[in-house]
Amino acid sequence: MPHPVNERATDVARPSPATRRDAPLSGGARRASRPGGAILRLALRLVTVLGGLVAAWWALVAVTAPPPVLLPGPDRVAAALVARFPALMADAAITGGEILVGLALGVALGMATALLTGLLPWTTRLVQPVVVVLQALPVFAIAPVLVLWLGFGLASKVVMAAIVIFFPVASSLADAVSRADPGLLDLARLHRASTAQVFRHIRLPGAVPGLVSGLRMAATLAPIGAIIGEWVGASSGLGLTMMHANARMQTDVMFAALVLVAVMALALRLAVDLLTRRWAPWAPETGGTLL
Numbered sequence: 167m168p169h170p171v172n173e174r175a176t177d178v179a180r181p182s183p184a185t186r187r188d189a190p191l192s193g194g195a196r197r198a199s200r201p202g203g204a205i206l207r208l209a210l211r212l213v214t215v216l217g218g219l220v221a222a223w224w225a226l227v228a229v230t231a232p233p234p235v236l237l238p239g240p241d242r243v244a245a246a247l248v249a250r251f252p253a254l255m256a257d258a259a260i261t262g263g264e265i266l267v268g269l270a271l272g273v274a275l276g277m278a279t280a281l282l283t284g285l286l287p288w289t290t291r292l293v294q295p296v297v298v299v300l301q302a303l304p305v306f307a308i309a310p311v312l313v314l315w316l317g318f319g320l321a322s323k324v325v326m327a328a329i330v331i332f333f334p335v336a337s338s339l340a341d342a343v344s345r346a347d348p349g350l351l352d353l354a355r356l357h358r359a360s361t362a363q364v365f366r367h368i369r370l371p372g373a374v375p376g377l378v379s380g381l382r383m384a385a386t387l388a389p390i391g392a393i394i395g396e397w398v399g400a401s402s403g404l405g406l407t408m409m410h411a412n413a414r415m416q417t418d419v420m421f422a423a424l425v426l427v428a429v430m431a432l433a434l435r436l437a438v439d440l441l442t443r444r445w446a447p448w449a450p451e452t453g454g455t456l457l
Contacts, residue, residue, distance in 0.1 A: 208436070238418040246418040247425065254407065258426045261404045264320060264392040265430065268327025273384060275328060276335025277377070284343030284373070285365050301333040305394050313399035323400065327391030334383035342376020343369050378442045385438040389431050 220240050227239040234242055247254065279297065283290045309326055316322040346369045354364045396405025404423045411419035 205436075212432075235415050235417050238421060242418040243421040243425065246416075247422040250419060250422065254404070254422060254426060257402055257404045257407050257423070258430065260402050261389075261392055261396065261427070262430055264323040264395070264403065265327060265388045265434065267320070268324045268391055269331055269384060269388045269434070271324060272328035272331025272388075273335050273381065276332045276380065276384075277339060279332075279336045280339035280343060280373075281370075283340050284369055285361075290340075297333060297336055300329055305330065305391065306398070309394050309398035312395065318399050318401050323392045323395035323403070326395035327388055330387050330391035331384040334387065335377070335380040338376045338380030338383070339373055342373035345376075346372050374446050378446055381438050381442060382435070385435045386431065388434060389427055393427065 224240050227237060238246075279293055283293055305326070308329065309322075312322040312325055316325060343365075346364075350368045350372075351364065354368055359367070392403070393405040393408075396403040397409055400406045404427055408420045408423045411417070411423065
């Protein structure tokens with residue numbers, strides 16, 4: 167016969183369906199449950215900030231009257247964007263594909279490296295020098311070699327973007343994996359958990375916030391590698407368009423291409439913020455977020 171005190175304690179500990187339904191959401195869950203409102207607030211902030219920047223730009227051009235080849239006004243840039251919109255969008259699609267494939271490759275390699283060093287700590291001494299060298303070498307020094315090896319096509323730009331993205335993901339995740347909660351590690355040793363069990367149930371879940379931070383940094387850096395690769399050698403893309411426009415002193419076209427690069431960078435970072443909020447709404451937003 168069950169003890170009446172135990173039954174009473176169970177009833178108190180188990181919330182009723184009405185209580186669960188009416189309970190307030192946590193901060194992260196509440197943010198994840200209303201993405202539409204967050205996007206609306208982001209749009210209002212962007213309109214306010216970009217409107218202020220464009221107004222200041224227009225005022226600077228009106229007051230100083232620089233030659234259009236040095237600083238075109240927003241009206242000239244908008245006209246160039248409209249006049250060359252089909253060609254610019256075709257180049258933007260190529261650059262965007264390079265960015266996305268490079269982002270996927272860089273994130274996959276960074277995660278694999280971090281998980282390898284976390285699961286097998288002795289490999290850190292083997293992998294860390296390679297990671298440091300890849301980060302220390304100037305991007306412009308690597309780009310010509312990659313173009314020489316891989317050609318002017320998609321591969322050299324994807325590898326360049328992956329190299330730029332690799333370090334923030336690998337370093338953030340590896341640091342998070344190595345900084346597991348000491349109390350949980352002591353508890354796992356007390357229960358004689360294996361290294362694989364500790365890694366799967368303690369280190370890996372605890373490293374999710376670090377992975378989120380690395381993904382946010384990677385989304386911000388992703389366009390850099392692709393654009394630099396197109397500057398060094400490409401047959402199409404926004405980077406090539408900017409190089410040609412610069413050589414022909416078409417500054418308005420160059421600014422129009424930069425506007426599209428900025429839009430792609432913002433869209434990519436917004437997509438990463440939305441995905442990470444859905445995937446890990448409880449992760450702290452230490453690196454800042456657009457939403």
